[in-house]
Every structure is written in C-alpha cells, then in structure tokens.
Amino acid sequence: MKKYSIINTRLQRVDARAKVTGDARYTDDLSMPDMLYGALLQSPLAHARIEKIDTSKAKKLFGVSEVVTAEEAGLVKFGVSPARYDETIFCSDKVRYIGDEIAAVAAVDLETALEAISMIKVDYEELPPLLDAFDAIREGAPAIHDDFPNNIGAEVHQEFGDVEEAFKTCDYVRTDKFINKKQDGAFLEPQSCVAVYDFNGNLTLYTSTQSPHYVQRTLAMVLGLPIGKVRVIKPYVGGGFGPKAAANTLELAACLLSIRTGRPVKMTFTREQVFWHSRARHQFFHELTTGVKKDGTLVALKNTCYLDGGAYSSFGIATIYYAGSLLGAPYKLPNMKYDGYRIYTNKPANGAQRGHGGVAARAAWEQQLDIIAGELGMDPVDFRLKNIMQKGDVTCNDFNMSSLGMKECLEAVKNDSGWTKKKGKLPKGKGIGVACGFFVSGAGFPIYRSETFHATAMIKVSEDGGTVNLYTASAEIGQGSDTILTQIAAEALGVRYDDVRISSGDTDFGIDLGAYSSRQTLMSGHAVKQAAENVKQQILEVLSGKLKIPIQDMDIKGGVIIFKKGKVDFSGLRANYIKEHRGWTDPPAGDYLTFTEAARIAYLEKGVVVGGGAYKPGELGGKYKGAAVGTSPAYGCSAQVVEVTVDMETGKVTVDNMTDAHDCGFAINRTNVEGQMQGSLSMGLGEALFEEIKFDNKGRVINPTFGEYRIPTSLDMPNVKTIIIESDEPNGPFGAKEVGEGAIMPTIPAILNAIYDAAGVRISELPVTSERVFMALKKNKK
C-alpha cells in the first residue's frame, strides 16, 4: 500500500486541547448581550384535542417579552422527508404525545419563562391514547393523524427474486420473531440553541445539530425567510447518534421568538425533555423466515416488520426501508422479500439512531443464522464464511460491494478470539458468540429530492503563505470529522498537519448534508481532497511559470516543494520572499523551497489563492421503489466475537471479552477508527443488556433520567480487541469508507449467540435482563 505521512496515522485530534481544558464552547455555553431565555409548554396528555389556549396571564407576567402559540407561528408543516411532513412548530388542533409542544415563552431569565409557562391555560378534550402499535392498527382505533386513518404512516413492500418458490427448494426453513425496545440516543449534551435575528433581517442560529444544512432549509421554509438570510452555525456538539440530524421545535421556537422580540433567545432542553423529544431508535417487531440448503447455502429470507413510530414520522420513512434493505448482505442471498409497516402511536417520535433501522433486524437475523448453523451441525463461523460476499459482489437489492473485507474480518476475529479453542468447549455458564454486519458509507441521496452536491469544501491559503484555511459545512459532533478532514487536506495538499486550520459546521461555508448515515469521511473527504488538489495545482502553476519547470516535474510533500528531476535554483524566489518578510522571524533556509514561500509567491501573483471541491455520488444501483434508501457509494462491514458469563442461578449476563474487526476501507486516523469501534460496541452492549424507555398507561416516560435509563458505565464495558481491516475502497477518498455505524451491527447478536453458548437459552426480546434469562433458564429445565 502507498506510504502516507499524515493519513493512516495516529495524529491527535485537532479539537483535543480545546476539549480537555474546558475551552471548547458548546451551544449552551454561549451568551449574547441582551439575551432572552426561552421555555416550552409541552403537552401533559398523550392524546387530546385542544379546545382553548389562554396565554393572557402569562403575557402579563413581569419580565416576559413574548408568548407564542400556533396562532403566531402558523401551520407550515415540516419534518424530515417531504413525503411525510407531519409536524408544525406548535400543536393547534391536537396533541399527540406527552411532550408535544403547544407554546413558547421568552423572558428575562429561565425562572420567569418557566413561571409564565405554568400560567398558560389549555383546555383539552382527552382522547384515548394509543400506546401499543398493534392496538393502533386495530379496526376502529382513533386516527392520530387525519391523513392516516388506519395509523399506518408508511408501508413498504419489496421482493427480490421469488421467495415462495425459493423456499420450496430449501432443505430447512425456520421462522423466528424478535422484539427490541425503544431506545434513547443518550448523548451527553442536551439539545440547545441560541437564535439571533438582526435588524437587517438576517437570522443566525447557533445549535447543537448533526446537520446545519437541513436545519437551515427547515428554518427558511417554516418561518418564510429567504434561505440566504438564514445562517446555521454548529458550535461543538456533545454527541448526536441520529436524534440531532433534523430540525426541531426548540430551534424553530427560538428563531420565532428572536424574530418577534428582536433579541437573541436561548433555549435548552432538560434531560427529561431530551427523552420526550426522543427521535431515537424505533421499536421493531420482526418476523423472519430463512431457508437454506443442507450444505448451508442461504436461499431465501422473508422479513416482516412492524415499527412503533411514535407520534410523528421524523426519519421513520428512511428507517422503515433500512429495516428491510440492511439484511441480505454481507451474505450471498438471491431471494429476499420485505414487508414493513410504520405505525403512529401516542409516544415520542422515533427516528434515526446509530445503525439506522438495521440494528434490530441484524440482531434478529444473526441469531437466527446461528440457530440454523446449529441445526445443520455447522460451525457458525464456517456457516457464515460459506455464504460470505466478497469485493465486486452485488446484493439482490442492488448494493454494489465495491470493496468488502468481510471474509477478512470474520477470519480475523476467529483467530484473535481463540474461537476454535473455545466454541462449544467452555464450561457451563461461559459462552462465545459471533456475528457479522454491514452499513452504508453515506446515503446515496439527500433526504429531499435534489441534484444538490452532498458536500463542498473551500481552501484559502493565507496571504503570508503560512496557513491553509479549510472551510466546510460538515458537522463535527464528536466523531472526529474535523480531524479526518484536516488530515485529508494536509495529505492532499502536501503540507504539515499543523499548517491546516479547519473551520466547519457553518452553512456560510458551503453545502454539507451533515453527520448522519456515516457520510463525512467519504463524502466530505472527497470534497476536501479535491479542494486541496486544486490549490496545490494553482501554487505549482505559479511556480512553474516562475521557475520554467513543467508542473509534472514538481510536487508538494511535508510542507516543501519537491523537484523530481533534481536540484533547482530557486534562490530568486527565496530572496523575494525574504524581502517581503523583512523583520519577520524564521526566514526560510535550507535545501528545500518551503510551501510557505511558494504559497506567498503564488499570492503575490494571483492575489487570492482559493480552491474548491464538491462531491456527489455517481450513478448508484437500484431502480425499484425505495432504492434510494440503502444504496451508497460504499459499504463498511464488521465481524465480532463476544464472550459472556451467565450466572445460571440469577440469569445475570456479564460481557467478558469483545473482539471486533471492521473494514473501514482505509483508516485515515487509526485512533479515531478504534474509538468509533469501541463506542459502537458500548452502545450495542447497552441496547442488548439494559436500555429501554418505559411508559406508564397514560403514555408518560417513567424513566427519563440516566439513573433509571441505564447506559453502560466504565464498569460495564470490557476492553475491546480492535482489528482494523483495510480493503481500499475505490469510491472513497484515499480508499476510506465508514466505521461509525457498521461497527454496532454485530454487537447485539454476538452477545445473544454467546448467551446461548453459555446457557442454552435463546432470548428474542431485548433488553436481556437477568429476569428474562432467569425465566428462560427455568423454562429450559422443565
């Protein structure tokens, strides 16, 4: 493989020093002169008709600047996918979940705003809440949205090949059901925003978001402003994982209040409000039927899924497709049928979360494949290897595996975990399990229909030649995109890491669809690489003219100019540079013409040294309905082996060891890749063993705290053995593709399969609590 100096290393994150000293500013850390504080009135009922809203008392409270309801906000619908815009800033006719927004207040301080909120009187006519997806689709159930009388907000029916005919050719067919639970994103930073509307009619929103671009579009559309007057800036963000990938009422309300008061308005969710707002993992009810030949060849899969969507669509229109399309691969499967139904219920809306739509499906299927391997008397690793896809294979739903190190991942975890020595040979109560998975490297299409570029980048070299300023609207949310893009810029331009200064997360810097569907490295990386190459070309062109050397005989590497055909007399340029910089420190010396000298000379010639880059995916496969969800320029993949201990008396599960191999194409930053792998496994472990949002019979979240909604602590996570596989993706910048989400795919099923190996029980409902294992053990004894 080619040698690089900046990428494929373990360079420090560009934001590490700011974050470790407390210097990094997150949205709620911001403050503006004359700033007001906003608060929301949210519904205390899960399903009710609004009869009357009386804000008169609240408006009179001393210190209150503005109170707004649907009357002031209007009823422009928004959401994620234009096909399912089903939200308004505030409810006007109905409330649909506990937490649905009805009004907002701006006041001199938060206490006053909250007091005013408590003085708004709303008269409701209570309606029966639909809290169970299957109750909601029962004949005669009241409609949550008038446009969807049967409460089915979206349905998908796809068939590739002929599943029923294929089952007839199988030697073994089995059906299993699987249920997960509604999860919370549980990012540490609650959503927060500061809206500033100035006297020239410009709106600037600072917000904790994964997609400044989508927020900008939504603000302009809902508030009726020209898009050019709306600027969205993303300060440091304390994690997103999916729920922050769309505009929300907090942001819209803050903007509306700022427009109406002419003052900056800050609004921040409490942790409880984060749980109410949710937009995280759906609850999925899967029924899978898989057929195989005696020799272990996979033949057909039928997947039926009901998704409990909550009160609004959010990202659900994509989720429902992913719950079908992310099966099949990474195995050669010629026949696949999927029927999905996303159901409205009177609970917080579900949306996207790490491994979008595919995590529960993957858990269900990889456990079923383990059962099938057992029935056929095959080792689960061998069974998977028999069916594994390789580079160049195309799935039955037209996903092109332009690179795929799946086999390499599986073999690596087999070897590094000591699988052969352990599988079936561990003492009772100890077990080992394996699973695989894959994920997209960026969605092939934006969430709205458009020919837009998915990412643009601009590089401007400072006039002194010393600094390479990189501007991108990409969203650093903790995953490390600022670091990755800085590395890509430095490598492609040939300068040192420290020479590049990145500015990101601002819609003024260009178009970038944001941090979701694991797209920043591949898509923004392409745009940045192109911008850097463009600037490099411009500088070399100037040098070529000055030195009378063809461009192809020069290069820039490590911050100096390389003359490929031997020594060149550049003393004239150096003298010029030194003359320009009289009195400055560090006059250049030595045998090499530095990048700084060359860039200064280029500036003197051109005035502006700016280069641009723009990326959108080329033609992707799939012409069928729904092909837009799942087709991607590249696919990352993972294999994991997990070892557990099951307490045979109490059913308590402890994860002892995890071995994870992930094919990220090419690791731009090896430390970051490992960090994404470890973080994915941690989230998967939490979802497998204890995460569940619980409701009472009125539809109220009863565990909206980190005390009661448990995420893994440092005592729950074992150390993970991380193995990076590099398959050199032809469609990725420098061969790179995703790692942020694919790595969560095998975690839950690997744990489930290890539990079976340890205790002989199959758990088909998450989370795997001690009680669930205990009851299964008890049933097994009978």
Next chain:
Amino acid sequence: MKKLITLTINKRSYELAVAPNKTLAQVLREELNLPGTKIGCGIGDCGACTVILDGRTVNSCLVLAVQANGSEITTIEGVAEGQNLHPVQQAFVDHGAIQCGFCTPGMVLSAKNLLDRNPRPTESQIREALSGNLCRCTGYQKIVEAVRAASGAAKK
C-alpha cells in the same frame, strides 16, 4: 434573598451574592463565566459537572452554591497551567480519550482526583473511580488507557 459567600476557585478568591437555590454548577457557568463545567442531566446522574471541592469530587449540580461557602474548588479551567497541560490532560490528548468532549472535563477531574489520592491505581480502581462519569462516545477504553498512562507519567 441573596446570600454573600466566598469561594476559592482555581486558586482565585471570589466574593459573591447568590440566590440560595442556585447550584454550584449554575453559579460557575452563569455567574463566573466558567462554562467548562458541563450540565448533562442536572440531577447528579451523569457526572459531566464534576468539580473537585475541598479535595473530593462532587457533582456540582447537586451542591448549592451557598453550601460551598468557604470551600476550595478546582474546575476544568484550573487544571492546566498556562499552555502546559496536566499529565492527565496530556494523556487524554495522546491516547484518543476524547470524542465529543462533553464528559471530558468531568472525566479529567475524576481522574486527576484519583491520581492525587492513589498515584498507582489498578485498572479496576480506575474504572471504579470513573464509574460516576458517563460517556456515550468512547466505550471508556481509551479513557482508562489514558489514566493508566498518566499514572505512570505522574510518578516520573
């Protein structure tokens, strides 16, 4: 009615009039302009607001500012000396222990406090000491590695 209190924060003394219902976290962030202390939950579950108060780590969202009267407090802003990072901070930077960074100030203070009390902790002691600080990004592994590395550096 506001109360007059004295706090020593990062070796600097402050005299303040604070409302009796204000938490230490609120006063640090809103009144003293020290926003490095983060509020992730406001009820003592997540540890993002961890500060060192008279030698012990506390969730500053669970301490009323008036309760801290007369105390000596270290926040994240007081850990580095000028441009020189504390060994724990340097280790976090070097070992990739940071992702979104929202838990990082609290993590650093919990780790620093551990090493101040126990310069050579075992891995399980490190994990125990950090168990009150939630992190959703890293899976904790690189944080634990950083603290272990810092314990070696601190000894030198």
